Amino acid sequence: MNNKVDVDQLIASQLQTVGQRYTNNRRRLISILLRSSKPLSINQILDMDPELAQSSAYRNLTVLEEAGSIARIVTSADHARYELAEEILEHHHHIICSPCGEILDFRLSDNIEEALESSLQEIADQLGFTLDTHRLDLIGTCTLCKDNS
């Protein structure tokens, strides 16, 4: 799923399913997210492609999120961040630097992830919830911010 052609095809079909086109602007957003190894804020996205209009970027990020192609990550930082959906990036978690808002991805070992997931499913069943997904975030301070304090 790290082949650009496959990703494009998947996103095209995801968009089609919700009655949306895979337009040039949406391709540019996907291309930026594909090139990044971490979730990006709207400003980081606009900096990487100054031709993008802010309002269109927001609208298209919302469309892509509704199509299930990207995920919006909301933290207490001022801006939301966006990354490709787990269907593309594979299931993973986030480590968040609270001083600067920077987010990195990480994965748990398979056995921990599996033990966790079956435990979570059990809990959701008990509470009568239908589970869509889970998210696990580490909150701390990155090396850079530690040095600057």
Add this chain to the structure above:
Amino acid sequence: MNNKVDVDQLIASQLQTVGQRYTNNRRRLISILLRSSKPLSINQILDMDPELAQSSAYRNLTVLEEAGSIARIVTSADHARYELAEEILEHHHHIICSPCGEILDFRLSDNIEEALESSLQEIADQLGFTLDTHRLDLIGTCTLCKDNS
């Protein structure tokens, strides 16, 4: 730590540490959170005590958060939610209904929690992060929202 007197003493000292007073308005906020079994939005808090002014409530929730007495939970729902800090409630996680934004607390079994934590510490070390805490959220749909759809 579910004894109201102990909680009050802890919070008084937490506030004192950051140079803040345990005023009447702050006591009222804590009292509301103590009476709730789940995180509350600002509107739920104001509904439970209509004497509270919105601007003061926001300010005092921020003060209490800075003192480490309460935690603010930010999700993609429109309002943030607040609950007593883990020092008071004990470590726990959240199950979030994405249609309605409602949040319930839950706890993992000790052995899963411990395995998870040591795994997370290892990851943070590898990435050069100093870890403050972690959060684990289940995202899904509660019984009520399921029935109404």
Add this chain to the structure above:
DNA sequence: TGCAATAATGAGAACCGTTCTCATTCTTAA
């Protein structure tokens, strides 16, 4: 107790990330 000095309060204004509006441009399908 009385009296500054300082902190907290609350009504409303301001802020700012995000969403909406609408006139224009682009795509699509026949």
Add this chain to the structure above:
DNA sequence: TTAAGAATGAGAACGGTTCTCATTATTGCA
């Protein structure tokens, strides 16, 4: 080629939260 519908982008509007500032309450000190 053209008409209908979708996407675009500049700027206005929205709304949750934070800030301002005049007023009120509290504290420390004589």
